[in-house]
């Protein structure tokens with residue numbers, strides 16, 4: 001399928017050896033948009049891409065943070081780096097971002113969809129307005145960005161990378177609105193991938209299923225955001241269908257769910273200290 005056989009980001013080299021160094025070289029001089037790049041995993045992806053000498057367009061809401069990330073990217077070796085600030089629940093922002101890419105670069109090679117709106121880890125409060133807003137930010141804006149990017153990505157035979165979560169495959173408690181937005185991403189982008197393959201359009205879609213990543217204080221129990229960021233970029237550059245990170249934890253959870261879903265549900269329920277979870 002075009003997902004695996006054609007690797008236009010590779011240049012002239014042999015892409016059958018998916019070494020880390022090789023996938024890094026593949027990004028040199030490529031034009032990449034990263035959303036949610038002012039902190040966490042998105043910020044780390046920007047730094048890796050800068051070291052790989054890519055051209056970067058970064059987005060998030062907080063201009064002051066984006067300015068600092070752009071400065072650091074230029075120090076690290078980015079071919080160029082710029083940003084657009086704004087909230088992704090604004091319907092005009094996705095097109096504005098893609099216009100900027102077209103006007104400055106005349107094209108696009110990779111779109112990394114990573115941002116998420118604010119949500120809490122708590123019992124569902126009944127706030128339907130919050131669900132609607134989170135759907136706009138975490139799902140509809142991803143669809144709008146991909147839609148606006150597709151003409152450019154078709155031209156470059158580029159890639160879309162969608163950052164999702166284990167919560168988008170296995171619904172645990174206390175993340176109902178967030179989980180719904182991540183399940184929606186899987187439905188939409190997996191269906192779109194099928195259509196692109198049917199139409200022989202060589203744009204890859206990589207869905208990243210992440211477990212708990214340490215984006216705050218260092219903790220040995222959680223996977224590091226720097227490594228996670230590199231794995232996401234690598235999976236996108238290699239045009240993989242899916243990334244499971246950390247591989248063993250995510251793979252085991254998905255396997256147990258497919259064999260014994262009720263057992264998995266009960267293991268997930270019993271893994272929380274319920275007295276620590278908020279009812280809002």
Ligand SMILES: NC(=O)C1=CN([C@@H]2O[C@H](COP(=O)(O)OP(=O)(O)OC[C@H]3O[C@@H](n4cnc5c(N)ncnc54)[C@H](OP(=O)(O)O)[C@@H]3O)[C@@H](O)[C@H]2O)C=CC1
Nearest residue numbers: 036037038039040041060061062087088115116165210213
């Ligand atoms: N951390 C984890 O354990 C896990 C994370 N993931 C996924 O990884 C991705 C990155 O998560 P993580 O790095 O932890 O998240 P962070 O909260 O660290 O970063 C979120 C980013 O999105 C931006 N953002 C927030 N609200 C908006 C908005 N309304 N419009 C535009 N941008 C916005 C933030 O910047 P600003 O506030 O400046 O707008 C920030 O740059 C997400 O898709 C998440 O679902 C999946 C599984 C586990």
Ligand SMILES: C[C@H](CCC(=O)NCC(=O)O)[C@H]1CC[C@H]2[C@@H]3C(=O)C[C@@H]4C[C@H](O)CC[C@]4(C)[C@H]3CC[C@]12C
Nearest residue numbers: 116117118119120121165166167172175210211212
């Ligand atoms: C609550 C986190 C979102 C924080 C937020 O709103 N950030 C944006 C901002 O501050 O503006 C959740 C983000 C990732 C979640 C975790 C995840 O996706 C993996 C697991 C899924 C499982 O179903 C529940 C536990 C998770 C570790 C989950 C926990 C909540 C997040 C950290």
